[in-house]
Amino acid sequence: MKKISGSSLSRRQFLASTAVSILFTSTSGSLARSFSGQLPWSPFAGDPPTPVRPGPWLFFTHDEAQTIEAIVDRIIPADDLSIGGKDAGCAVFIDRQLAGFFGNFERLYMKGPFAKGFPQQGLQSPILPTQRYRAGLAALDDYCRTTFSGRAFSALALPEQDKVLQELENGSIDLDDADTKTFFELVLQNTMEGFFADPIYGGNKDMVSWKMIGFPGARYDYRDFVGNHNQPYPLPPVSIMGRGDWGGKG
Known part of the structure; x- marks a missing residue:
């Protein structure tokens, strides 16, 4: 998928234009501490990220992992600029984020009300990322098996995968109870985060994206x-x- 929604941007321009916002936007954060008669910190203490290590999937099932690996490899396909999203570790990044506090929004206020906000306010919803991924991947699998003679998304030919992703992006596919466009936008955002984030989080293998854009x-x-x-x-x-x-x- 060299271009998104018919845009005239090249892949390098698209990735470079998103890099700055991704690099300074992380799904991780710091736990807030309250004052209780003592300083809310101790000297030389820190909250460093735990390096992601190779190993089994922590959130995704085997079938879900195959689907998400196929998706990230079409969003960021391998070419003369870089390796693809799968080899860059984007699926691993997403898996570890969903298995951590991002997956359940542990560090966000989740009491509502959840009124529709402005685009700059981000998604306003009680649905957690873990729930959105699980429901979205299941609905996508059902759609593909129904539409493509029993084949899952990962088993489709590359042009078929691209067509499905484009239809997800423009909302022309009905995934039952899953919010199709919101699901695609979340996967797209997390894939870019995995491609551009520090390798300590599991993606951006060998700093491939940083080398590509000169960061x-x-x-x-x-x-x-x-x-x-x-x-x-x-x-x-x-x-x-x-x-x-x-x-x-x-």
């Missing part, structure tokens, strides 16, 4: 290059965990 990553000092306007940054990107050639040290 330097979590480097602490740019003073030697701050005056080099309109020049590519010459050093390789650095993850929160460091670089592989540093032995995993930051």
